[in-house]
Amino acid sequence: CRRLLNVHLEPDKEDSTCGGCFGLFPRGIDLEMPLGDVEENLRMEQTDASVTPQEVRSAFVSFRCRYGAAIASSLQQSEKPTEWAAEQAPEPNDVYWPFFHSSFLQRWTSKVVIIVTCILLTVLFVIPVVVAQGLTNLSQLEVWFPFLKSILAKKMISQIITGYLPNLILHSSVKLIPRVMLFLSLIQGHISYSEIQRSACNKASFFVAYVVTSGWTSISSELVRVSQLIRSLLRKSCCCCSSTPDEIQAPYIKYHWEIPRMLLLGLLGITYFFLAPLILPFLLVYFLLAYIIFKNQFINVYAPKFESAGKFWPVVHNSMIFSLVLMHAIALGIFTVKKVPSASSIIFPLPILTLLFNEYCRKRFLPNFIVYSAKTLINKDREDTHDPEMPKFFSQLLTAYKDPALSPVQFSNSDGQTVPYFSGDSITPLLYPRIDP
Known part of the structure; x- marks a missing residue:
């Protein structure tokens, strides 16, 4: 069942605010009867789903203690x-219900398909990178396109082509990557939004320009949130559906979008430090602004959609290790080409030490x-034995994991019931088993 939200009607008058182009030519629409029929049909469908539920090879299992759940999840069943x-x-709010009952074979097949798709996507992404890299070299452009010599002779045009245009091409391509990767993660078979978002993330002067234009503008737009404001105004003007304060949902941080962008800028700064040391001050200013702005956003703007439990930190760590090893390789190549053996001998142990640090x-x-340690779980279980709220917590487990399609929703202003005629609640868990034939 698909939930309908943000639809209300004044009790004593028709809805005459919606309709027309940008709300300029409104027309009266009485939605009371259609929405009442939708409510009735929805309740009937929810009743059928509750009385004759479809069996799936997945279930939630609850335990009285964390230690017992940890043992059951770690053993082969x-x-x-x-x-x-x-x-x-x-968590209950973190469950991705479409893949709740996916089998082991389905998830394994989806994973293989996604790996192949990601490889092809990486190969295709080389095309805009090559184009952007080619635009940063004037002599190469003059060889490819001789008729541009007179145009490229002008200093302002050459600066735009070699500085801003490659950045625009690469930035536009990078904008598409998070959306594509999120879509691929959705069909990979993960059962939670947090897993989806986790799976889900040549010229030195050109990269300095990229850090300045992309990094600084993106972090400032995060504070102002102009795009979200424009989107909200367009939605109100086109749809003409006013929202009360209770209906306004707080935004949440898109980890699959923000973390890869910061890691990319960190990769550019660390990797091209030897080619353009000037990139480091710009990168430092970017991360300082990012710290201040995102701290404000997390406190005053964003509401967490799920608890990440710090599981994105390994992704950040692996990216930094890769950036350092790549920087060492570039530095070693530069010193070898420049025929500076003393510097090469000093650089050579650094990647080895970096990899040893990573292994540690x-x-x-x-x-x-x-996983959590057994000592931590046992200590928390002992604390729960003296917690007077635990009986209430166990009673709430009966309805914690419930498909949103079975939740009562009121569309119209009728005083009738909005819950299904009959609903069967099932016990819900701390463990998620799947049964494959």
Whole structure:
């Protein structure tokens, strides 16, 4: 069932605010009867789904203690590893219901298809990168297009072509990547929005311009949020649906969009430090502004859609390690070409030390981002035994994991019931098992 939101009607008059072009030529529409019929049909569908539910090979299982849930999720449940697959359940608001009952074979097939698609996407992304790189070289442009010599002789035009145009091409291409990757993650078979968003993230003067134009403008637009304001005004003027304060939903941070953008700028700054040291001050200013602005946004603007539990930090760490190793390789190549053996000998141990540091971090810190320690779980369980709110918490487990399609929704202003005629609540969990034939 598809939920209809933000539709209301004054009790004593028809809705005469919607309709027409940009609300200039309104026409009266009485939505009371159609919405009443929709409510009735929706309740009937919810009743059918509750009385005769469709069985799926997935379920939520609840435990009385965290330690028991951790043991059950870590053990192999059957002789066949793919017959009973168990994993920690996401939060109720984090469940991605379309892939809740996906089987092991479906998820494995989707993963293989997504890997192949990502490889093809990476190859196709080389095309705008090559075009942007070619535009940064005037001599190369004159060889490819001899008729542009007279135009490129003008200083202002050459600066626009070599400085701004490549940045515009690359920035437009980069804008599409998060949306494409999010779409691919949606069909990969993840059961939570947090997993979706996690899976989901040549010239030195050109990259300095990219950091300045893309980085600084994006971080300032994050504070002003002009695009969101324009989108809201257009929605109100075109749809003419006014929203009360109770209906306005607070925005949430798009991790799959913001984190890859910052990691890209960090990669450019660290990698091209040897080619253009001037990039570091611009990058430092960007990260300082980002810290101040996003701190304000998290406190005063954004509302969390799900708890990330710090699981994006391994992604940031891996990106920084890759950037450092790439920087060492570029520096080693530069010093070798410049025939500076002393500098090359000093640089050579650095990538080895970086990889050793990465291996130490993987052994020391990465397990804490994957599972909780038994000591922590036992201590929390002991604290819960003295918590008077635990009986209330266990009673709420009965309705915590509920498909949004079965939730009561009121479309019209009628005083009738909005819940299904009959609803069957099922116990919900801390563990998510899948049963494959």
